[in-house]
Amino acid sequence: MSTTDTPALNAPTGLLIADEWRQTSQRMPVTDPASQQVIAEISDASVSDGLDAVSAAHDAFQTWGLSAPRVRAEILRKAFEIMSSELEICARLITLENGKATRDAMGEATYAAEFFRWFSEEAARIEGGFRYSPARDKTIITDHRPIGVAYMITPWNFPAAMATRKLAPALAAGCTAVLKPAGETPLTALWIGDVLRRAGLPDGVMNIITTSTSGAVSSAILADPRVATLSFTGSTYVGKMLLKQTAERVLPSSMELGGNAPFLVLEGADVDTAIAGAMIAKMRNGGAACTAANRFYVHESVADSFTSKLESAFAALKIGPGVDASNDLGAMVSVKERDKILELLDEAAGEGVVISASSVAPTDGAFIAPYVVRGVEHGSSLTRNEIFGPVAPIVTFSDQADAIRMANDTEYGLISYVFAKDAGEGIKVARQMESGMVAINRGLASDPAAPFGGMKESGLGREGGFAGIHEFLETQYFAVDL
Numbered sequence: 001m002s003t004t005d006t007p008a009l010n011a012p013t014g015l016l017i018a019d020e021w022r023q024t025s026q027r028m029p030v031t032d033p034a035s036q037q038v039i040a041e042i043s044d045a046s047v048s049d050g051l052d053a054v055s056a057a058h059d060a061f062q063t064w065g066l067s068a069p070r071v072r073a074e075i076l077r078k079a080f081e082i083m084s085s086e087l088e089i090c091a092r093l094i095t096l097e098n099g100k101a102t103r104d105a106m107g108e109a110t111y112a113a114e115f116f117r118w119f120s121e122e123a124a125r126i127e128g129g130f131r132y133s134p135a136r137d138k139t140i141i142t143d144h145r146p147i148g149v150a151y152m153i154t155p156w157n158f159p160a161a162m163a164t165r166k167l168a169p170a171l172a173a174g175c176t177a178v179l180k181p182a183g184e185t186p187l188t189a190l191w192i193g194d195v196l197r198r199a200g201l202p203d204g205v206m207n208i209i210t211t212s213t214s215g216a217v218s219s220a221i222l223a224d225p226r227v228a229t230l231s232f233t234g235s236t237y238v239g240k241m242l243l244k245q246t247a248e249r250v251l252p253s254s255m256e257l258g259g260n261a262p263f264l265v266l267e268g269a270d271v272d273t274a275i276a277g278a279m280i281a282k283m284r285n286g287g288a289a290c291t292a293a294n295r296f297y298v299h300e301s302v303a304d305s306f307t308s309k310l311e312s313a314f315a316a317l318k319i320g321p322g323v324d325a326s327n328d329l330g331a332m333v334s335v336k337e338r339d340k341i342l343e344l345l346d347e348a349a350g351e352g353v354v355i356s357a358s359s360v361a362p363t364d365g366a367f368i369a370p371y372v373v374r375g376v377e378h379g380s381s382l383t384r385n386e387i388f389g390p391v392a393p394i395v396t397f398s399d400q401a402d403a404i405r406m407a408n409d410t411e412y413g414l415i416s417y418v419f420a421k422d423a424g425e426g427i428k429v430a431r432q433m434e435s436g437m438v439a440i441n442r443g444l445a446s447d448p449a450a451p452f453g454g455m456k457e458s459g460l461g462r463e464g465g466f467a468g469i470h471e472f473l474e475t476q477y478f479a480v481d482l
């Protein structure tokens with residue numbers, strides 16, 4: 001495929017710094033994981049380019065930070081409208097560089113645009129406080145102001161939504177941004193930069209750098225005193241490394257990290273509802289989601305029925321290039337990521353489990369068939385590791401308290417799924433889950449209007465909802481004698 005085969009590849013390829021697309025002589029390839037073809041070559045930022053982006057963001061903050069919330073709201077609203085009218089372009093870019101199926105990419109593009117709408121509404125609703133102290137000796141005034149230049153690092157699995165989930169609240173709050181997307185999926189982020197420019201975002205408010213030396217460029221940016229906060233989404237491993245660096249400057253950091261979501265099917269749960277939920281919780285994005293159901297704990301009374309129905313549902317999935325909209329399961333982001341999943345399966349095979357794949361994946365490209373794994377023991381490799389692919393390990397249980405204990409037996413705590421006989425029982429169990437989010441009798445929780453985030457090693461802070469904008473605001477208190 002040549003780079004001119006699709007209009008989606010008219011996405012910019014330069015670094016966005018102070019409203020200019022800067023082309024560097026050093027280039028980085030972007031590969032379509034389905035065809036293994038290089039689809040674009042983009043700029044490769046040096047440390048000095050990264051610091052130029054910080055300078056641009058810092059300069060722009062002097063006016064953007066004082067701009068009227070209504071002005072910020074209307075630019076974000078315009079960005080929502082542009083993106084909503086170009087969802088197909090966005091989805092095609094996502095599919096081409098990430099590999100996911102068109103339906104998943106359209107879902108992501110829609111979800112991503114919604115962050116611009118939600119935070120356009122939040123921009124004008126930043127609250128303060130005004131009250132007496134309990135002793136009535138003073139008045140307590142609480143104000144919120146934009147924190148400053150925000151550095152944002154995003155992963156490859158949701159190249160649009162992870163960018164807008166950070167950019168929209170930051171810009172709504174009055175912050176300026178430097179965004180560094182993942183090396184595998186930079187084109188979607190660059191395209192979003194173009195959307196924001198077309199929406200009227202002033203020069204330098206948003207800057208984007210793509211680089212093959214993330215570690216060196218990010219370290220220099222995080223050490224720069226003009227940078228006021230880090231917003232990171234990615235693995236817990238990299239998140240911890242970055243937290244060590246931000247600790248040096250006591251830099252506020254928001255961390256959306258890895259997950260190991262348990263999916264509980266309790267006694268009395270409706271199996272068809274649980275299967276419908278599993279097909280979303282496990283298969284959205286081919287299982288490459290931090291929120292993906294990673295381990296299934298199924299009550300013995302429904303285990304056979306649930307497992308057989310899941311195998312049938314997997315067998316019905318059509319696997320192939322995501323750009324063909326008739327395919328349900330596209331490619332993994334790279335052959336390397338696909339092979340990591342296969343290695344986990346190999347390891348599981350040595351643990352006496354029964355692995356079934358009812359369909360066959362194309363051999364060219366980063367494809368993998370979906371697998372159901374029966375007879376899995378809690379504590380085995382599949383229940384310990386974030387699989388990040390279409391593999392469903394099934395653990396059978398007889399005692400609900402035991403299932404809850406196993407579900408919580410992990411250092412992660414992003415999301416849990418609970419399928420119960422009714423919502424009341426579901427909430428009772430949800431309250432015992434050590435996770436920031438619980439989906440009850442449904443397979444999807446993410447919503448721009450809801451607080452997304454994890455407990456334990458799954459993260460710090462929340463994105464979206466009413467909380468999301470506060471990651472980019474500093475609270476200031478005035479004590480006044482009136």
Ligand code: NAP
Pocket residue numbers: 153154155156157158162180181182183184211212213214215216218219233234235236238239241242255256257258259289290291386414454458459
């Ligand atoms: P990753 O390897 O941690 O990479 C994430 C981002 O960090 C990429 O932009 C990457 O850039 C960058 N990075 C890597 N090393 C770095 C360093 N030393 N300094 C600065 N930046 C560095 O994660 P991934 O494989 O892209 O994404 C999958 C992970 O993200 C999974 O664990 C998943 O659960 C998690 N995730 C979490 C959420 C959530 O909201 N909690 C959402 C989505 C994904 P390069 O690409 O240039 O290396």
